[in-house]
Amino acid sequence: MNLTPADDAHPKRTSLILFVTGEAPRSRRAHHSLSAALDDSSLDIAPAREIDLLREPQQAIRFGIFATPALMRIDASGNRRVLYGDLSDERRLKDFLAAL
Amino acid sequence: MKDTGTIAEHGLVKRATGIHDLDTVTHGGLPSGGATLVIGEPGCGKTIIGLQILASALARGEGGVFMSFEESRDQILRNADAFRWGPRLRESSRCEIIDGQSMRRAEFSGAFDIDGLLAVLDLCARRVEGTWIVLDGIDQLLRRQLDSQTAIDQIAQLNDWCIEHEYSLLLTGKHISSDRTQPDYLNGIEFMLSTILVLSSTLVDKRLNRRFRIAKYRGTRHNPDELAMLIDDGGIHLPYADPFIPETIPAAGERLGTGIERLDKILDGGVYRGSITLISGQPGTSKTTLGAAFVAAAAGRGERALLISFDEFARQIVRNVATLGIDLQTPIDSGHLRVVARASWDALVEEHYMALLALIDEFQPDCLVIDPASALLKSSGADSAFLALERLLAVTRTRGITTLLTSLSEADDPFGESTLSHASTLADTWIVLRYQVKGGERNRSLSVVKSRGTAHSNQVREMTLSPQGIELADVYPYGSEVLMGTARIQKESEEFALRQRQLKERLRQQQRLEREIDKTRALVQQGQEELERLQEELIAESHDQKEVDRGVDQHQDSVIQRRNPGQGGLAQ
Numbered sequence: 001m002n003l004t005p006a007d008d009a010h011p012k013r014t015s016l017i018l019f020v021t022g023e024a025p026r027s028r029r030a031h032h033s034l035s036a037a038l039d040d041s042s043l044d045i046a047p048a049r050e051i052d053l054l055r056e057p058q059q060a061i062r063f064g065i066f067a068t069p070a071l072m073r074i075d076a077s078g079n080r081r082v083l084y085g086d087l088s089d090e091r092r093l094k095d096f097l098a099a100l
Numbered sequence: 101m102k103d104t105g106t107i108a109e110h111g112l113v114k115r116a117t118g119i120h121d122l123d124t125v126t127h128g129g130l131p132s133g134g135a136t137l138v139i140g141e142p143g144c145g146k147t148i149i150g151l152q153i154l155a156s157a158l159a160r161g162e163g164g165v166f167m168s169f170e171e172s173r174d175q176i177l178r179n180a181d182a183f184r185w186g187p188r189l190r191e192s193s194r195c196e197i198i199d200g201q202s203m204r205r206a207e208f209s210g211a212f213d214i215d216g217l218l219a220v221l222d223l224c225a226r227r228v229e230g231t232w233i234v235l236d237g238i239d240q241l242l243r244r245q246l247d248s249q250t251a252i253d254q255i256a257q258l259n260d261w262c263i264e265h266e267y268s269l270l271l272t273g274k275h276i277s278s279d280r281t282q283p284d285y286l287n288g289i290e291f292m293l294s295t296i297l298v299l300s301s302t303l304v305d306k307r308l309n310r311r312f313r314i315a316k317y318r319g320t321r322h323n324p325d326e327l328a329m330l331i332d333d334g335g336i337h338l339p340y341a342d343p344f345i346p347e348t349i350p351a352a353g354e355r356l357g358t359g360i361e362r363l364d365k366i367l368d369g370g371v372y373r374g375s376i377t378l379i380s381g382q383p384g385t386s387k388t389t390l391g392a393a394f395v396a397a398a399a400g401r402g403e404r405a406l407l408i409s410f411d412e413f414a415r416q417i418v419r420n421v422a423t424l425g426i427d428l429q430t431p432i433d434s435g436h437l438r439v440v441a442r443a444s445w446d447a448l449v450e451e452h453y454m455a456l457l458a459l460i461d462e463f464q465p466d467c468l469v470i471d472p473a474s475a476l477l478k479s480s481g482a483d484s485a486f487l488a489l490e491r492l493l494a495v496t497r498t499r500g501i502t503t504l505l506t507s508l509s510e511a512d513d514p515f516g517e518s519t520l521s522h523a524s525t526l527a528d529t530w531i532v533l534r535y536q537v538k539g540g541e542r543n544r545s546l547s548v549v550k551s552r553g554t555a556h557s558n559q560v561r562e563m564t565l566s567p568q569g570i571e572l573a574d575v576y577p578y579g580s581e582v583l584m585g586t587a588r589i590q591k592e593s594e595e596f597a598l599r600q601r602q603l604k605e606r607l608r609q610q611q612r613l614e615r616e617i618d619k620t621r622a623l624v625q626q627g628q629e630e631l632e633r634l635q636e637e638l639i640a641e642s643h644d645q646k647e648v649d650r651g652v653d654q655h656q657d658s659v660i661q662r663r664n665p666g667q668g669g670l671a672q
Contacts, residue, residue: 021215029210053216057223060216064202066167067241068216082202084244085210092209 014099016048017063019070026086030069033087043097075099106132112319115231115268118156119149121338125314125323131295132231135259135269139290140299145310145331146272147171147179149297150234152335153270154195155185163194163228165221169204170237173197184333196224200241208244214254217241218261225267232268239273242289252288259293275300294318299329305480307448312338328450339450339457340487344494356467356502357401359393359426362572363531363546366561368554371529374500375552376493378526380507381533385544386565387506388412390531391469392421392428393570394504399431403466406459407439410475414439425569438463444475452479453488457495468496473505493526528552533563536584543585546572562588 018034020027034048051059053068060066071083073096083096106115106129115132116123123129130136138146147168154164166189168176176197180186189195198220221233235241235258242251255271262269273289275298290296296316302309312329314322323341330337355369358377364370371377379387388411395405407428409417417439418428431437440459442452460468476485489505496503505527530549535542547560562573562584573588583591 019216021213021219024213024215026211026213053219057216057219060220061198061224064199066200066203066217066220067212067214067244069212070206070216082206084203084206084208084212085246086212088210092207096207096209 014045014073014075016045016097017072017074018048018050019060019063019065019068019072020050020052021068022052022054024068027069029086029088030071033090033093034071037087037090037093037097041094041097045097071096073097073099114320117153118160119152119336121341122149122336124341124343125312125327125338126317127321127323130268130270132268133263133266134295135255135262135271135293136295136297137289137293138270138272138297138299139275140272141275141301144299144301145329145336146274146299147176147236148183148331149299149336150236150270150272151176151180151189152183152185154232154234155180155183155188155335157230157232158188158192158195159185161194162232163196163225163230164232164234165196165198165224165228165230166234166236167198167200167221168236169200169240172201173199176236182333183335185335194228194230196228196230198224200235203241203244206244208246211246211250212244214241214257218258221267222265225265230267232270233262234270234272236272237274238271242273248288252292255289256292290316307480309448309480312336328448330448330450330454332451337454339454340491344491345498357397358390359395359397359400360390360570360572362561366548366557366559366572367529367551368556371502371504371551372553373502374497375502375528376497376526377502377504377529377531378507379504379531379533380509382509382535385533385535386563386570387508387533388417388471389421389424389426389565389570390533391471391504391506392417392426395437395467395469396421396426396428396431398467398502399434399436403436404464405431405437405467405469406463406465407437407469407471408456408459409439409441409471410444410473411471413441423567424565425567438465444478447479449476449479449485449488452476453492456492460495460499460501465501467502467504469504469506471506472508474507490526529554534560536560536562538584539587541585543588545584 016034018030020031031050038045038047048071051063053060053065063072065072065082067084069084069086071087071093073081073083075081081096081099083093087093106113113132114126114129116129117126138149140146150166154166157164166176171179177186177190180189189197224230225233238255242255245251245254258269258271261267271289271293294316295318296314298313298315300311300313302311310329310331311326313326314324323343325340327338327340330339354373355364355367355371356373357364357370358367379390381387388409391407395407398405407417412420418432421428428437428439432439438459442455444452447455456470473489476489479485493503495501527550529551532547532549534545534547536545544563544565545560546563547558548556564571564573573584574592
């Protein structure tokens with residue numbers, strides 16, 4: 001797991017949180033898809049912080065995420081967008097990251 | 101905690117929902133471990149069932165989790181505040197309400213898992229020691245899945261998880277209306293889950309009629325009928341949930357007076373306690389008056405009587421029957437009588453039914469009058485008014501409440517007494533009031549059409565109302581008819597005149613005889629006097645004769661002496 005500390009204290013940058021549930025296949029697929037997209041892109045986005053809801057279920061309530069995998073994107077002004085699913089649709093994921 | 105309120109039947113363990121009617125039709129509640137699907141169109145009361153089950157669990161000291169995919173926590177609590185038990189959800193520390201509506205605004209790319217959801221539910225349920233979990237609007241989550249099979253699998257996963265942890269799970273989902281094909285995922289779930297409740301609503305006479313049905317409850321007895329459902333500030337109600345148990349009907353032996361002496365005589369002493377009497381008649385045939393007499397008699401015996409009127413206000417009835425010598429005010433004041441007015445158009449049949457049941461439960465009457473019961477036919481309802489009435493009568497019979505129903509017959513009805521004829525089959529005694537129009541007048545008549553277990557008179561009688569009360573007049577058969585009104589009075593006065601004439605005649609005869617006797621006595625007196633006079637006369641006569649005889653002798657002697665005393669005397 002490529003765990004990166006959350007960047008909540010850094011409002012200037014867009015941050016990402018990937019919600020997963022343990023080693024579930026879809027969670028793993030989402031993790032790989034996201035890594036690939038970020039490597040591939042020229043976007044200035046820090047690596048995603050990952051939250052395992054099986055270990056920290058209270059985070060689900062905090063963020064309102066009840067299905068996994070889910071990718072949350074928090075922009076500089078604090079707006080949140082969530083993309084559910086295994087992120088298998090590459091185009092969809094890129095659009096999401098680019099905030100299109 | 102999890103063992104509270106559960107019962108086992110054929111291996112299936114049920115958990116009481118705390119909603120009396122729901123527990124009745126499900127014979128004890130919903131599965132104590134596993135999911136129950138509640139489906140229905142929007143606005144059918146799916147969320148309310150979930151909230152009410154939760155509130156009941158809280159009241160019993162259990163905990164619960166409510167998660168909505170459609171509404172915020174505040175919206176849910178606001179909705180719940182409309183109910184008596186609503187504040188409990190807000191105040192209890194054992195109640196967890198999770199806002200799951202963030203899913204609605206999200207985007208989707210590929211399939212997703214619900215393990216996170218289970219982790220959250222587990223966390224919350226443990227925190228509140230919960231037995232019930234409600235997932236409201238599960239369709240909002242499921243329709244995001246790319247394929248229906250994934251959705252079905254996940255519901256199965258949810259179900260298995262609940263069975264394993266012994267949580268009672270309620271899933272609510274929207275039934276897509278019939279003009280569109282139902283999404284596959286709901287179909288698949290319906291096949292998979294063992295317990296499904298279907299809620300629906302239809303408009304009948306512009307009134308919303310809610311219905312409830314247990315579409316499926318595998319492995320247990322349950323009531324499979326579509327039942328009328330009501331929602332009031334107490335939550336959901338299934339008025340017809342309670343089954344009818346005929347064994348509990350007490351055997352009737354005691355006779356109760358109807359408040360009309362002559363009627364009691366006709367009925368062999370009155371009506372049986374716990375029986376049902378139907379009084380039918382056209383407007384103005386004094387149905388209400390008979391009802392009032394009945395409750396007044398009950399109150400007079402020290403019993404509790406309940407008079408439910410769909411026609412008049414309580415005060416009107418009290419005033420009107422007071423003019424006929426029936427006093428309702430005294431028993432009302434003493435608490436023996438309650439008069440309740442209801443408007444038939446004001447509520448659904450089921451609502452009336454429930455209200456009447458509540459009144460009976462609260463007041464515990466010995467005698468009940470519904471005047472007129474036929475007014476229920478005017479209210480709309482999911483089921484017929486007859487059904488409501490039948491159920492109500494089953495209740496009164498079971499509890500031994502002596503019931504009197506009145507029914508309004510239509511004037512143009514060929515039989516004149518058939519409006520509630522369906523109910524007449526339920527009635528033990530059926531009294532028909534009619535107008536007999538004859539000789540230019542209307543007269544009220546009363547006849548007992550049937551009276552079970554009673555040797556009753558088949559005679560049609562005239563009924564009269566006066567400040568002294570209700571009277572049944574003497575029967576004057578005239579050929580094949582019974583005389584009424586003026587004809588009866590005429591007949592009565594004719595008979596009276598005849599009797600008077602006969603009396604006078606006899607008197608006259610006596611007087612004549614007395615006069616004759618007097619006359620005769622006078623004649624006898626007269627005769628006696630005559631007799632005495634004649635006798636006196638006779639005595640006087642014979643006295644005179646002697647005087648004369650003596651005179652004659654003296655004369656002869658003197659003559660002889662004068663002739664020759666020596667020569668003369670020839671014979672001497």
